[in-house]
Amino acid sequence: MKRISFTVNGVQHRYGGDPEMPLLWYLRDLLQLTGTKYGCGAGVCGACTVHLDGVATRSCITKMGSMAGKRVVTIEGLSPHGDHPVQKAWQACDVPQCGYCQGGQIMQAASLLRQKPHPTERDIEEAMQGNICRCGTYQRIRQAIVLAAK
Numbered sequence: 001m002k003r004i005s006f007t008v009n010g011v012q013h014r015y016g017g018d019p020e021m022p023l024l025w026y027l028r029d030l031l032q033l034t035g036t037k038y039g040c041g042a043g044v045c046g047a048c049t050v051h052l053d054g055v056a057t058r059s060c061i062t063k064m065g066s067m068a069g070k071r072v073v074t075i076e077g078l079s080p081h082g083d084h085p086v087q088k089a090w091q092a093c094d095v096p097q098c099g100y101c102q103g104g105q106i107m108q109a110a111s112l113l114r115q116k117p118h119p120t121e122r123d124i125e126e127a128m129q130g131n132i133c134r135c136g137t138y139q140r141i142r143q144a145i146v147l148a149a150k
């Protein structure tokens with residue numbers, strides 16, 4: 001495969017390996033950016049959510065062969081000191097329980113607020129419905145998004 005260039009959290013990367021490899025493995029196994037989690041591997045749980053050119057994307061079903069020129073941001077790169085408004089709201093609302101899905105939840109919420117700074121309840125519902133939390137922290141997630149939008 002021809003080597004492709006893209007950025008991860010502002011750092012330039014070049015890749016010439018298997019184009020079928022999921023972005024999730026590149027992030028976790030090669031870069032040790034383990035805040036992005038593996039849940040279902042099929043694009044249906046949201047644990048692996050990152051931003052691709054600013055849009056929430058499931059990294060488990062994003063192939064490395066499609067990454068040329070892309071800008072990837074992971075939970076580690078969302079803010080310099082964990083102080084993105086969504087992260088601050090997450091802390092204020094004490095959202096996580098086990099925490100496993102929360103990086104993906106935060107990335108999904110940050111993408112929503114970037115597109116819709118003042119989302120309606122329905123906007124929140126629609127944007128977040130693909131992010132599963134087995135601890136059932138949904139109510140606190142909604143509270144935190146409302147707080148972050150203030």
Ligand code: FES
Nearest residue numbers: 039040041046060
């Ligand atoms: Fe990617 Fe579940 S691990 S959506």
